[in-house]
Amino acid sequence: MTDEPYRTARLRPNKGKAYLGGHPWIYRDELVLDRRTGAIQPGTPVVLEDAKRVPVGVVAFNPGSGIAARDLDRDPDATIDGAWIAGRLARALAVRERLYPRPFYRLVHAEGDGLPGLVVDRMDDLLVIQPNTAWAEAVLPQILSALDDLLAPATVVVNRDSRGRTQEGLEGGRETVRGALDGPVKIGTEAGSLYADIEAGQKTGVYFDQFPNHAFVASLAKDKRVLDVFAHTGGFALAALGAGASGAVALDGSARALELAAQAAADTGYGDRLVLRQGDAFDAMRALTAEGETFDIVVCDPPAFAPRKETLEAGLRAYERVTRLALPLVAEGGILTVCSCSHAVTPDALMGTAMRMFHRGHRRARLIHSGRAGADHPVHPALSESGYLKVLVFALD
Numbered sequence: 319m320t321d322e323p324y325r326t327a328r329l330r331p332n333k334g335k336a337y338l339g340g341h342p343w344i345y346r347d348e349l350v351l352d353r354r355t356g357a358i359q360p361g362t363p364v365v366l367e368d369a370k371r372v373p374v375g376v377v378a379f380n381p382g383s384g385i386a387a388r389d390l391d392r393d394p395d396a397t398i399d400g401a402w403i404a405g406r407l408a409r410a411l412a413v414r415e416r417l418y419p420r421p422f423y424r425l426v427h428a429e430g431d432g433l434p435g436l437v438v439d440r441m442d443d444l445l446v447i448q449p450n451t452a453w454a455e456a457v458l459p460q461i462l463s464a465l466d467d468l469l470a471p472a473t474v475v476v477n478r479d480s481r482g483r484t485q486e487g488l489e490g491g492r493e494t495v496r497g498a499l500d501g502p503v504k505i506g507t508e509a510g511s512l513y514a515d516i517e518a519g520q521k522t523g524v525y526f527d528q529f530p531n532h533a534f535v536a537s538l539a540k541d542k543r544v545l546d547v548f549a550h551t552g553g554f555a556l557a558a559l560g561a562g563a564s565g566a567v568a569l570d571g572s573a574r575a576l577e578l579a580a581q582a583a584a585d586t587g588y589g590d591r592l593v594l595r596q597g598d599a600f601d602a603m604r605a606l607t608a609e610g611e612t613f614d615i616v617v618c619d620p621p622a623f624a625p626r627k628e629t630l631e632a633g634l635r636a637y638e639r640v641t642r643l644a645l646p647l648v649a650e651g652g653i654l655t656v657c658s659c660s661h662a663v664t665p666d667a668l669m670g671t672a673m674r675m676f677h678r679g680h681r682r683a684r685l686i687h688s689g690r691a692g693a694d695h696p697v698h699p700a701l702s703e704s705g706y707l708k709v710l711v712f713a714l715d
Contacts, residue, residue: 324365324694327355327379327387331369338374340700341431342389349386356381360487361445361452363390363398378434378453381486386539388434388451403457406432407665411468414440414694420503423694425527430704435482436461439469439522441503441514443472446522450482462495471496475516481625492517502578506532510560510586513551520550527691528553528619531657531709536561536689538653540613543607545647547599547640552579552592553654554617561589564577567613569602612649612659619656621703624660632673633660641675648714655711661703668708676714687711 333348360380365373373394377387390398400434414423426438435451449455474496502513504525532553538560546555549568559566568579576594583592595602605674618640641656648654658668678682681684691711698704
């Protein structure tokens, strides 16, 4: 990126203790911010010094963001160039190749892989890239070059529509920078087909993080009737049908997502066992209850109701509401799965929302499984936010 010495940023006295203990983020109020540091281009690597001016690492600096510095390398003499990026990407690939026999997975999980804000999902010879921080955006040419050398993908899409980019002062949009897309992408799973809408779907178009949880729920589904709420393209419903469920209802607000679920079901020969229901999930659950419907398995995988600490209280109320409306739909002896992808919601907090609703609904519950994102979404040991997905599976009386 440059052969010149990096500029410096400095921790305020008695600040940055979390970073010095291994946390990868430093907040604005922990740093000395003045006219000099304010002039540093967002995303620029700088050498971080402690309050005594001792160098402690190299960070990606963005003075305009609440997270003003993100860890790149704990070696203050490190050079963050194309070779450095290629090395991190190669190590991320090596881990996935040990874990997965087929090239369908999250290749880079941001801080979990030491590449702050960078997300890369791999679907065979297609890569979908989310540069969610100013640093990842600034070095995108080097990232693309390194991925080309590593994998030579036929198609590469850059998706800039994440919420985090706004906080970094970045614009949105999507573009295909290599190859071309010809409609949704078909992904082969152990349960059958699944489609990813790369051009207009949510995030990268597919939720690889839920694949292990799809499999667990599917293991309970033989000859059972399943309701998949907030189904998106039908991941839980399709996995259950592939495992022998007698039928499944996929409920979502997006007609396009449900069309892709129906297409996948038809491809794998169980389209006649999948029922689509479009509409607001809360209204639809009320309507199903009014119709007297019950299911052996109900899965609720809503969007992030509490993406930030400021939205936590309202988010927890929303998770309570989901569970309250789902309970009447679970047959006696049935299974309820509640998921949260909200960074701000801890496993204990999600459990608390469920337990309050079980008590109110007079349902006895036993937790039989606690899930998280798949191994292709590695958790940074000091960053709880990188372990954002919580999945609780309850057996109900």
